[in-house]
Amino acid sequence: MSEPGQRLEVASDQDVVRVRQLVRTVAVAVKLSLVDQTKLVTAASELARNTLVYGGGGWAEVETVDNGRRKGIRIVFADEGPGIADLDLALTDGYTTGGGLGLGLSGARRLVDEFDIVTEAGQGTTITITKWCR
Amino acid sequence: MALSTEEASRFAGLLQENEDALIGAWTDRVAETLRGRLSRVELQRQTADLYKAFQQALAGGAAGINRDEAAELRAQLSELSDGRARQGFSANETAVSIFAVKDAVLKVIGDDTAALLSFIKLSSFVDEAALFTFENYTRTREGLIADQAEQLLELSTPVVKLWEGVVAVPLVGTLDSARAQVVMERLLQTLVDTGSPYAIIDITGVPAVDTQVAQHILKTVVAARLMGADCIISGIRPQIAQTIVALGIEFGDIATKATLADALRYVLNKNGARKPRER
Amino acid sequence: MERVPVLKIGDILLVSIQIDMEDQVALQLQEDLADRIVATGCHGVIIDISALDIVDSFVGRTLATIASISRVLDAETVVVGMRPAVAITLVELGLSLPGIRTALNVELGMELLARHRAEEFTDLDELGDEDEADTPAAAAS
Numbered sequence: 001m002s003e004p005g006q007r008l009e010v011a012s013d014q015d016v017v018r019v020r021q022l023v024r025t026v027a028v029a030v031k032l033s034l035v036d037q038t039k040l041v042t043a044a045s046e047l048a049r050n051t052l053v054y055g056g057g058g059w060a061e062v063e064t065v066d067n068g069r070r071k072g073i074r075i076v077f078a079d080e081g082p083g084i085a086d087l088d089l090a091l092t093d094g095y096t097t098g099g100g101l102g103l104g105l106s107g108a109r110r111l112v113d114e115f116d117i118v119t120e121a122g123q124g125t126t127i128t129i130t131k132w133c134r
Numbered sequence: 135m136a137l138s139t140e141e142a143s144r145f146a147g148l149l150q151e152n153e154d155a156l157i158g159a160w161t162d163r164v165a166e167t168l169r170g171r172l173s174r175v176e177l178q179r180q181t182a183d184l185y186k187a188f189q190q191a192l193a194g195g196a197a198g199i200n201r202d203e204a205a206e207l208r209a210q211l212s213e214l215s216d217g218r219a220r221q222g223f224s225a226n227e228t229a230v231s232i233f234a235v236k237d238a239v240l241k242v243i244g245d246d247t248a249a250l251l252s253f254i255k256l257s258s259f260v261d262e263a264a265l266f267t268f269e270n271y272t273r274t275r276e277g278l279i280a281d282q283a284e285q286l287l288e289l290s291t292p293v294v295k296l297w298e299g300v301v302a303v304p305l306v307g308t309l310d311s312a313r314a315q316v317v318m319e320r321l322l323q324t325l326v327d328t329g330s331p332y333a334i335i336d337i338t339g340v341p342a343v344d345t346q347v348a349q350h351i352l353k354t355v356v357a358a359r360l361m362g363a364d365c366i367i368s369g370i371r372p373q374i375a376q377t378i379v380a381l382g383i384e385f386g387d388i389a390t391k392a393t394l395a396d397a398l399r400y401v402l403n404k405n406g407a408r409k410p411r412e413r
Numbered sequence: 414m415e416r417v418p419v420l421k422i423g424d425i426l427l428v429s430i431q432i433d434m435e436d437q438v439a440l441q442l443q444e445d446l447a448d449r450i451v452a453t454g455c456h457g458v459i460i461d462i463s464a465l466d467i468v469d470s471f472v473g474r475t476l477a478t479i480a481s482i483s484r485v486l487d488a489e490t491v492v493v494g495m496r497p498a499v500a501i502t503l504v505e506l507g508l509s510l511p512g513i514r515t516a517l518n519v520e521l522g523m524e525l526l527a528r529h530r531a532e533e534f535t536d537l538d539e540l541g542d543e544d545e546a547d548t549p550a551a552a553a554s
Contacts, residue, residue, distance in 0.1 A: 016436070017433050042467045353504045360504070362495070362515035
């Protein structure tokens with residue numbers, strides 16, 4: 001019963017806020033628990049900011065998914081930025097190149113059920129996260 | 135070995151002809167296994183409804199239970215199995231309600247070879263119906279179990295106010311990850327609702343703690359701290375203390391006290407230290 | 414760009430964040446607060462985040478920075494009203510906000526600040542009468 005996804009451009013600070021609000025709306029619609037909503041919106045906020053700051057902008061797409069047993073939300077973040085050269089390092093707690101806390105990627109991964117990242121130096125980055133209703 | 139349309143309608147005719155006798159025989163057979171837990175009248179009504187649905191499906195030429203012609207029959211079977219599951223009948227008792235129709239039909243079918251051959255086919259049709267019922271029965275039971283588990287979560291997680299500014303969660307029974315999570319969320323919400331800066335988590339009634347549950351408790355303590363409240367853990371059993379250490383779980387600077395009373399005294403002392411100044 | 418208002422109540426600056434902040438707004442707040450602490454000579458800052466439905470690492474870091482800056486300017490910061498779901502998420506995220514004092518609500522936050530001020534002065538009053546511990550808080554207001 002997946003509805004077509006909604007795609008938002010991520011090119012400025014305001015866009016990050018917009019992504020957060022869209023994710024929140026969809027999360028409420030599929031009846032995610034309050035804690036899970038908060039986790040998902042927080043993860044989306046981290047990743048949208050990464051797309052903006054490290055990827056030089058890109059887009060985010062939010063869609064509902066259904067695996068037959070449970071409903072969930074899938075969000076894709078994509079940019080055509082420099083990509084990530086050392087993925088293991090980037091996923092380490094506390095590692096940062098942008099002066100942040102280094103919790104964006106690693107933290108976001110802990111907040112969702114599924115986390116998939118495709119990246120290569122010079123080829124941009126695509127991150128797909130999924131959160132299922134409990 | 136599905137029923138042909140012809141055979142199906144022949145059985146439909148047979149069912150129609152012998153309606154009263156068959157319903158009677160069927161009901162008797164079912165009543166025997168249910169041993170009076172359903173009234174004869176109610177059983178008779180159920181059987182009659184089911185009988186009609188069977189007849190209708192066969193008259194429509196249904197070769198299998200999943201055909202469109204058998205839609206009404208499926209609905210009847212679902213209703214029956216739902217009812218049986220909710221009333222606490224066993225799977226056996228539910229399935230027999232369907233299988234019994236075979237015994238009843240066999241008595242009126244005669245004994246020539248052709249009739250017996252087509253009876254075998256009818257028999258497999260009934261088997262399908264019974265399997266359908268059984269599956270539905272299981273699904274209903276699973277739903278019931280899930281509901282009950284949820285109700286149990288609601289029941290078993292009281293957060294009580296112990297003193298002005300102090301709430302306590304007396305945990306009783308085995309903690310699984312889901313329950314630990316619910317308890318902890320409720321505890322944090324209660325801290326906000328009551329404006330209590332202290333929480334005591336008493337685990338005297340918890341027989342064992344695994345890594346996951348210990349992690350949940352730890353995370354709650356850290357979360358409470360982020361919100362501006364302090365947690366004290368009391369009533370740790372010797373075995374649990376050993377597990378905690380063996381698992382290498384760091385309780386760090388979290389206050390632990392032997393009993394709930396000790397924990398309360400500790401909190402009141404901390405509170406008391408600042409009370410005189412506020413006077 | 415929206416701006417988060419900073420209110421002065423007695424010796425305390427009160428900030429109640431009611432909007433979904435863009436990163437720039439958060440940075441602006443950080444600057445505004447530093448200016449106001451110096452301008453007013455306040456010794457306490459209370460940041461009420463009860464209206465925030467998420468705190469991500471950026472906001473978390475900004476709060477920590479505000480606390481550090483305030484401390485340098487001799488003002489203590491208390492973050493109040495964090496929602497349970499937000500706290501649980503922060504723990505999962507791995508953000509423990511070290512160096513930030515927290516309280517459940519504004520009232521408890523003010524109590525915490527008053528106690529902190531009082532403690533600072535007790536050190537001086539240690540030699541004097543025990544009862545005099547009451548006075549600094551009163552004198553400060």
